[in-house]
Amino acid sequence: MNITEKILARASGRPRVTPGDVIFANVDKVMMHDVSGPGVIKVFDKLKKQGVNVDKLWDPTKVWVAEDHFVPSPDKVSAENIVKLSNFTKNYGIEKHFKYGMGQYGICHTLSHEEALVLPGDVYVGGDSHTNTTGALGSFACGLGHTDVAYVLLNGKIWFKVPETLYFKLNGKLPEHVMAKDFILKIIGDISTEGGAYKTMQFGGSGINEMSVESRLTLCNMTTEAGAKNGIVEPDQKVIDYLTSRGATNISLVVGDDDAEYEKIYEYEGSEMEPIVAKPFSPENISIVREAPSVELDKSYIGSCTGAKYEDLQAAAKILKGRKVKIRTEILPASISIYKRAMENGLLKIFLDAGATVGPPTCGACCGAHMGVLAKDEICISTTNRNFPGRMGHVDSQTYLSSPLVAAASAVTGKITDPRDLN
Amino acid sequence: MQSFKKIKTIITPLDKVNVDTDQIVPKQFLKLVQKSGFGKFLFYNWRYDDQEHLKSDFILNDPTYKNSKILVAGDNFGCGSSREHAVWALQDYGFSVIIAPSFADIFYSNCFKNGILPIMLDDKIVEKLQQETGEIEVDLENQIIKTISEKISFDIDSHKKKILLEGLDDISQTLLYEKEISEFEKHSKIPSVL
Numbered sequence: 001m002n003i004t005e006k007i008l009a010r011a012s013g014r015p016r017v018t019p020g021d022v023i024f025a026n027v028d029k030v031m032m033h034d035v036s037g038p039g040v041i042k043v044f045d046k047l048k049k050q051g052v053n054v055d056k057l058w059d060p061t062k063v064w065v066a067e068d069h070f071v072p073s074p075d076k077v078s079a080e081n082i083v084k085l086s087n088f089t090k091n092y093g094i095e096k097h098f099k100y101g102m103g104q105y106g107i108c109h110t111l112s113h114e115e116a117l118v119l120p121g122d123v124y125v126g127g128d129s130h131t132n133t134t135g136a137l138g139s140f141a142c143g144l145g146h147t148d149v150a151y152v153l154l155n156g157k158i159w160f161k162v163p164e165t166l167y168f169k170l171n172g173k174l175p176e177h178v179m180a181k182d183f184i185l186k187i188i189g190d191i192s193t194e195g196g197a198y199k200t201m202q203f204g205g206s207g208i209n210e211m212s213v214e215s216r217l218t219l220c221n222m223t224t225e226a227g228a229k230n231g232i233v234e235p236d237q238k239v240i241d242y243l244t245s246r247g248a249t250n251i252s253l254v255v256g257d258d259d260a261e262y263e264k265i266y267e268y269e270g271s272e273m274e275p276i277v278a279k280p281f282s283p284e285n286i287s288i289v290r291e292a293p294s295v296e297l298d299k300s301y302i303g304s305c306t307g308a309k310y311e312d313l314q315a316a317a318k319i320l321k322g323r324k325v326k327i328r329t330e331i332l333p334a335s336i337s338i339y340k341r342a343m344e345n346g347l348l349k350i351f352l353d354a355g356a357t358v359g360p361p362t363c364g365a366c367c368g369a370h371m372g373v374l375a376k377d378e379i380c381i382s383t384t385n386r387n388f389p390g391r392m393g394h395v396d397s398q399t400y401l402s403s404p405l406v407a408a409a410s411a412v413t414g415k416i417t418d419p420r421d422l423n
Numbered sequence: 424m425q426s427f428k429k430i431k432t433i434i435t436p437l438d439k440v441n442v443d444t445d446q447i448v449p450k451q452f453l454k455l456v457q458k459s460g461f462g463k464f465l466f467y468n469w470r471y472d473d474q475e476h477l478k479s480d481f482i483l484n485d486p487t488y489k490n491s492k493i494l495v496a497g498d499n500f501g502c503g504s505s506r507e508h509a510v511w512a513l514q515d516y517g518f519s520v521i522i523a524p525s526f527a528d529i530f531y532s533n534c535f536k537n538g539i540l541p542i543m544l545d546d547k548i549v550e551k552l553q554q555e556t557g558e559i560e561v562d563l564e565n566q567i568i569k570t571i572s573e574k575i576s577f578d579i580d581s582h583k584k585k586i587l588l589e590g591l592d593d594i595s596q597t598l599l600y601e602k603e604i605s606e607f608e609k610h611s612k613i614p615s616v617l
Contacts (some may be wrong), residue, residue, distance in 0.1 A: 023486070035453050035506070038454075039506075039507055039508070069453070070454055075454075077454045077455065078454050081454055089491075127505065128504070129503065129504045129505040129529060143505040143529055144505065144529065144531055144532075145505055145507040145532060145533035145536060146507040147507065147533070147536035147537070147592060148532065148533075151597070155597065192524060193441060193499060193502060194441075194498065194499040194502070194527075197499070197527070197528060198528045227499065227502060227527055227528065230526060238481070284442060367450050367504070368445075368449070368450045368451075369450050369451075369453075376473075386443075386445070386503065387444070388443045388445045388446065388503060389446065389468065390445060390449060390468050391445050391450075392448075395449075395468040
């Protein structure tokens with residue numbers, strides 16, 4: 001069995017599973033945020049009316065809640081949702097509620113690793129499609145709708161069909177000017193936005209072994225854009241060190257068997273990878289940065305669960321150090337812990353000296369919610385994950401998706417720029 | 424949840440692929456959590472102009488399709504975020520069947536939680552159905568779509584079919600078997616090391 005099959009076999013109490021099997025799996029962790037949370041509460045209300053007992057959750061210690069999409073609250077409705085969420089967590093005894101303005105908080109998918117909330121081998125589900133991110137820690141992580149999250153909250157279990165696995169093998173390290181973001185955009189360009197539909201996308205090979213945990217998180221994060229059920233990397237010592245340094249204990253690793261089977265294996269040579277952008281209006285619409293259209297950009301956005309981890313900010317700082325931005329540049333660290341490190345290590349000063357602005361952790365403009373949404377005809381280069389029409393604001397705005405290196409280099413020139421081409 | 428058995432209406436052809444949930448319900452409406460009333464936000468940016476007037480060139484605004492309950496769309500329908508609001512909007516607007524060559528996983532699953540029947544059919548058949556101007560009948564019990572000239576069968580997981588036919592959502596349905604589940608759990612041996 002491969003790693004995903006082994007995790008699902010263990011979670012369903014079976015000695016073995018094969019793709020296509022339908023299993024009833026025990027869930028180890030579940031997450032909801034300020035959009036899915038109020039949706040789940042609504043489902044609870046409906047169930048209550050039907051006579052279902054919703055007085056108790058299956059295990060409040062395994063549930064955690066993030067405030068990320070609409071914080072700081074841009075309007076009354078959002079503020080009320082936050083209050084609703086707070087009442088819910090209080091009533092059900094959920095202690096892991098990361099509140100905006102009270103110490104550590106941030107984007108749910110960032111907290112999952114920054115706070116070591118999910119461990120290798122876990123079955124982890126969340127009320128958000130980018131829950132896939134956390135598979136980079138060697139867990140089975142996938143997103144669910146509100147009704148399914150409500151079900152898990154009450155029962156601690158959920159049905160899965162065991163997915164087929166596509167294996168993406170990266171031979172050798174990525175060059176310095178290429179990031180994990182470029183690699184995953186390249187993959188999505190190759191297999192299309194439905195190429196991974198209801199499949200596992202697993203990443204391995206020497207290039208992945210060399211990669212930091214944060215880079216692996218970027219890969220798994222955007223498996224969602226290929227339609228994948230989950231993204232996963234076999235955990236190693238780096239994952240153990242990463243989680244241990246964040247307080248995790250009792251980590252045990254699940255890895256695939258030597259004779260693990262994959263539906264298809266794709267191979268990539270690290271040395272051949274190039275900086276990539278995804279042009280409007282789909283993550284699969286890719287181009288090598290040096291061949292990208294010469295558009296006048298209005299904004300560079302460095303934020304989100306995809307592109308505002310500490311390593312992403314470091315990459316942006318490397319470019320922006322001693323340079324000035326030519327277009328509006330917004331940098332929103334993905335969590336308070338990352339924000340603090342960026343402050344302590346001088347990154348924020350580099351950003352501010354370059355003329356960029358630094359905002360609080362939030363999903364913000366990535367989902368077009370608030371904090372710098374785009375106007376009609378504005379063009380943005382962004383380290384986020386989706387560029388559908390209207391995703392970041394007006395339906396006639398445009399978003400190019402890129403790595404933090406490319407977004408920062410483009411901030412300096414005002415055009416889509418390969419970091420190697422900066423003076 | 425309302426049950427679904429059979430329906431007969433004209434179809435609304437939506438000749439677009441990769442219709443994502445941002446197009447189905449834009450983000451500004453996500454903070455609203457009532458399940459009803461989302462219909463007016465459905466395909467918001469396609470249906471309304473900047474002044475919130477209906478755009479005459481969008482298919483849903485054509486009165487011909489006013490009573491249609493069957494949406495026929497392109498590949499990968501419902502991709503993007505996991506927002507269940509997308510399904511709420513389609514349902515509230517009046518659609519109860521969505522036919523496409525493929526669906527995004529979370530969206531597909533959300534449909535069954537809200538009494539919508541998503542049907543996957545071969546590209547060619549979907550293309551043909553999009554041209555259909557007369558009423559078509561979708562019969563879930565017999566897994567048949569009847570047009571004026573032909574009968575098209577479709578596949579559906581038997582469990583999901585039952586959910587829709589009986590109007591039971593997963594939670595209520597599973598809770599019917601609470602005793603059996605607990606019994607099974609007692610005998611389940613989860614290997615400690617794998």
